[in-house]
Amino acid sequence: MAGPGWGPPRLDGFILTERLGSGTYATVYKAYAKVSVEGPSRGDAGQRPRAPSALQFLHERNISHLDLKPQNILLSSLEKPHLKLADFGFAQHMSPWDEKHVLRGSPLYMAPEMVCRRHYDARVDLWSVGVILYEALFGQPPFASRSFSELEEKIRSNRVIELPLRPPLSPECRDLLTRLLVRDPSHRISFQDFFAHPWVDLEHMPSGESMARATALVVQAVKKDQEGDAAAALSLYCKALDFFVPALHYEVDAQRKEMIKAKVGQYVSRAEELKAVVTSSNQALLGQGASGRDLLREMARDKPRLLAALDVASAAMAKEEEAGGEQDALDLYQQSLGELLLLLAGEPAGRRRELLHAEVQSLMARAEYLKERVKMKDSPWGTDSLDREGLSESVRSSCTLQ
Incomplete structure (x- = not known):
């Protein structure tokens, strides 16, 4: 982070200009990706992952985002849209077996084990993915609430999360959503099964192969x-x-x-x-x-x-x-x-x-x-x-x- 009167920090592959704002955990700068005069290369073309691909990249390095929500998923452009994850202010090294108990993230997208202040691990990111998918499909998160206490009460409930009948979902999409939104993390879909799920379909990501x-x-x-x-x-x-x-x-x-x-x-x-x-x-x-x-x-x-x-x-x-x-x-x-x-x-x-x-x-x-x-x-x-x-x-x- 740059000090008072200093210029912006350096980051390979990017040109950082003005500071947009700062918070408790990070400072945000406006940045431009460096592109050669010859245009983007084939490696550049392969580094435009969808959100699940970016999540796989993090998981392979034992990094948990811990604040996945729609506001932190950016769309590069309308002409050639690519989704990118942003805001790694809460991110940290955390394997699926590492347990934490610090409250992090945005309440609507927090996993039940985090909201209820129990020990949690990297699987909280999978719950957040489920909430984001639910909201993208049905227009609101599954536990929309007016207060944190109301949200906590809904999450503590043992009621099964029912999916609306409209819009109709494909069997693969419905299966993935129901397996993501499981309150008990030990029964929630695993990262391996998530990345291999037919609806996610990472197999057909654009690549040199x-x-x-x-x-x-x-x-x-x-x-x-x-x-x-x-x-x-x-x-x-x-x-x-x-x-x-x-x-x-x-x-x-x-x-x-x-x-x-x-x-x-x-x-x-x-x-x-x-x-x-x-x-x-x-x-x-x-x-x-x-x-x-x-x-x-x-x-x-x-x-x-x-x-x-x-x-x-x-x-x-x-x-x-x-x-x-x-x-x-x-x-x-x-x-x-x-x-x-x-x-x-x-x-x-x-x-x-x-x-x-x-x-x-x-x-x-x-x-x-x-x-x-x-x-x-x-x-x-x-x-x-x-x-x-x-x-x-x-x-x-x-x-x-x-």
Whole structure:
């Protein structure tokens, strides 16, 4: 910190100018990042992490922020938005097993173990992430209160934190939020599980490896395509596109960027063709099993458990035809298959067993197809940049099976 009459402190990579203010723990200066005349390098492009990535960077160094809140998450710009963590006035070295009891941070975002003045460790940051996510989704934190005593009373309560019905959340988002907002830190999601969670999806962060991984998947897709395995080829093409998107984010050379976009356009076109083939073949597969399914029902009149399981499978097929019903249909398929597999194991040899085995095989194929369909539909495409580059709608529609 600079003393009276001194200039601003020095910080590698930045030019510090005027002092904006100071508090008990820190002094804030206005700063500009140094950029060479040649423009940002590829290492510069890779150092623009999202907030979870920044949190992982801190965790790997046993640093806890201890004051995570929306005001401390900065947006670099509207044109090319990047989230950055700020205000490390309370930050300190603290491993998950290090216990503290000093009150730090902002009450609305403090973990219960901190608010209630109990020992706490680095997992308090995970609770704060959950509160921030909740507020971003629903417009207010889960324990909005008029006073600290009211806040403390709400946090001490054993009532389960219920998520509003609107806006509707994806299963992955709902799962993450409920696992973050757990009062008991020993049952809260771990840092490892948080960073590996599919909704956080750090795997597809822009990096120098994005292009190589996309290319490797395309090679596999082309091979499956040549072998006539349309479903496998489509799945691989879409997985490749999941890495081409961050590759576009990472690439700073305009000419190479255009080359990647051209390649992506070709793969999108092929994915469109394969989507039609896969959809047609799966509809045919479903129709072919109709006669055997009806016969199985006739032979299962004395088996109420079998009839009930078949009814669940029928409900899954109906749900699959509804717009947006893919996940519900998949859940019903899995429920039906769980029961049918048990019944198949106890079914004696004979015609009914043959029909039951064929039905299980058909439903398993349908469930696998639907699982891929759900995964592709929810795949993160990085629409913020793709919308500007004219690819998002094509990519999204190609890899959402109808």
